[in-house]
Amino acid sequence: MKVVVFNPAGGPIIAEVTSGQAQPGSYTLRVWEAHANTLVLKERGNFINSDDDAYKLPLPNTQNHERIVESIATAVITPPIKDYALRLSIQQDGKEIGFEESVGKASSATVTADLFVMLEAAP
Amino acid sequence: MKRLRWFLATASLTLCTTVSRPAQGLQIPEAIASTFRTDFAVPDAPAFLLLDVEPSTIVRPTTVRELAGSVSGFASSGRLSLPRAFAIEFAPALLIGGKTLRLDKYQKHPTLYRLRLSAATRRPEDSGSPTQIAVGLRVALIDQADLRTNANYIDTVTAIATKINDIYDNARDRVGPPPKPIELTSAEEDSIAALQAPLTGLWENKKWNARVLDVAAGMVARGQDSLGRDLRSTQLAAWATLGTGFGSWGQLLLGGKIASVRDSVTDDFGAKGDLAGRFYVGTNRYKFFAEVGATWQSGTDEWLLNGGGEARLIRGGWVSFSAGLASTSDRTDLRTNLAVKLGALGL
Numbered sequence: 001m002k003v004v005v006f007n008p009a010g011g012p013i014i015a016e017v018t019s020g021q022a023q024p025g026s027y028t029l030r031v032w033e034a035h036a037n038t039l040v041l042k043e044r045g046n047f048i049n050s051d052d053d054a055y056k057l058p059l060p061n062t063q064n065h066e067r068i069v070e071s072i073a074t075a076v077i078t079p080p081i082k083d084y085a086l087r088l089s090i091q092q093d094g095k096e097i098g099f100e101e102s103v104g105k106a107s108s109a110t111v112t113a114d115l116f117v118m119l120e121a122a123p
Numbered sequence: 124m125k126r127l128r129w130f131l132a133t134a135s136l137t138l139c140t141t142v143s144r145p146a147q148g149l150q151i152p153e154a155i156a157s158t159f160r161t162d163f164a165v166p167d168a169p170a171f172l173l174l175d176v177e178p179s180t181i182v183r184p185t186t187v188r189e190l191a192g193s194v195s196g197f198a199s200s201g202r203l204s205l206p207r208a209f210a211i212e213f214a215p216a217l218l219i220g221g222k223t224l225r226l227d228k229y230q231k232h233p234t235l236y237r238l239r240l241s242a243a244t245r246r247p248e249d250s251g252s253p254t255q256i257a258v259g260l261r262v263a264l265i266d267q268a269d270l271r272t273n274a275n276y277i278d279t280v281t282a283i284a285t286k287i288n289d290i291y292d293n294a295r296d297r298v299g300p301p302p303k304p305i306e307l308t309s310a311e312e313d314s315i316a317a318l319q320a321p322l323t324g325l326w327e328n329k330k331w332n333a334r335v336l337d338v339a340a341g342m343v344a345r346g347q348d349s350l351g352r353d354l355r356s357t358q359l360a361a362w363a364t365l366g367t368g369f370g371s372w373g374q375l376l377l378g379g380k381i382a383s384v385r386d387s388v389t390d391d392f393g394a395k396g397d398l399a400g401r402f403y404v405g406t407n408r409y410k411f412f413a414e415v416g417a418t419w420q421s422g423t424d425e426w427l428l429n430g431g432g433e434a435r436l437i438r439g440g441w442v443s444f445s446a447g448l449a450s451t452s453d454r455t456d457l458r459t460n461l462a463v464k465l466g467a468l469g470l
Binding site: 026030072075110 | 283319322
């Protein structure tokens with residue numbers, strides 16, 4: 001699993017889900033408690049507009065240590081463009097500090113990707 | 124024929140290699156994926172038309188794709204041969220920024236993303252003749268076939284995506300947190316396949332002949348020998364083509380072209396104008412057309428009666444053919460063309 005290191009003293013951690021190649025679709029965003037089968041956060045959204053696809057994780061930042069951020073995202077492949085680029089981006093203080101993505105050329109009408117990263121507080 | 128097959132295989136492979144990128148990340152295997160064969164026709168690029176590889180002068184409108192290629196000129200002296208004309212057309216904004224291009228950004232600037240550049244070359248039948256090259260650009264000012272700017276389509280497919288996503292989401296709840304993989308039941312796989320099923324029909328049957336307006340411009344240069352040295356411009360041209368649909372079975376294209384053409388004898392440029400109408404009948408996958416056109420040029424007017432068709436190849440790409448009679452005051456010529464057109468899809 002990909003690990004994203006954040007600054008516990010920095011600003012809020014933001015998780016953003018995007019779909020490139022102008023492909024429509026929808027997603028869910030989950031934040032899993034560290035080493036537990038419980039959810040801290042669950043959001044749903046779509047790619048119709050991109051203004052509401054970034055979510056602040058709970059504060060204080062230290063409690064996000066070893067939490068897992070996951071996005072299950074589905075893109076509807078709209079011809080004639082068959083490329084897709086689903087991405088879960090983790091940001092802090094205006095910078096991307098990590099990401100997970102699924103990029104490729106679709107062979108089916110929809111593509112679903114399960115994207116997840118583990119957050120780790122910098123020492 | 125063996126060499127021809129070898130060439131086609133090589134050309135296809137080259138195009139795929141150039142544009143395909145392997146999937147990264149954690150994409151869920153598409154074991155449940157329905158077959159995805161829908162594709163929009165690949166029309167000739169403006170640069171290709173400037174080389175007169177087709178009898179027609181119409182720039183056929185189409186929804187933008189990142190990259191497309193065509194090969195033509197398979198017939199030489201009555202026999203099949205290696206193709207003599209090649210063209211490539213690409214949308215620079217999509218190629219450069221496609222990976223991060225969000226839907227709402229595309230919708231705000233569709234003209235930018237629909238701008239396409241093309242280049243084409245036509246090699247001579249014999250080594251002593253000059254090579255021609257052409258460059259062109261076009262943009263779709265109206266494209267109602269462009270699903271990305273169709274609000275009803277976007278709402279419909281977003282709702283389908285949400286339902287598919289919910290199925291994966293419920294499966295995640297069942298298996299617990301990552302990194303455990305999501306495993307779908309056969310019933311869930313069937314549900315997803317059923318949700319995907321309407322999509323291909325939605326694209327193929329209803330949108331191939333929607334209203335479109337393309338404008339284009341281009342230039343041709345001719346070399347002094349077969350290697351294309353000492354290029355000189357021989358034609359500057361601009362087109363406009365309007366297309367409108369009839370039900371789900373027909374499309375009328377009306378096109379015009381104005382050009383400034385260099386006279387091969389006097390070396391002076393003269394005006395040339397074309398008007399043409401073409402009517403398609405069929406479906407997205409298979410269609411036939413009939414066309415009438417007229418050309419006005421100082422000293423020689425020409426009439427064209429043309430017909431042909433196109434069909435989608437089983438593994439992707441398109442094959443098109445046309446044959447027509449071009450008539451001037453003193454002679455009538457038969458003009459034919461066979462072309463293979465490839466989108467950036469991976470054949």
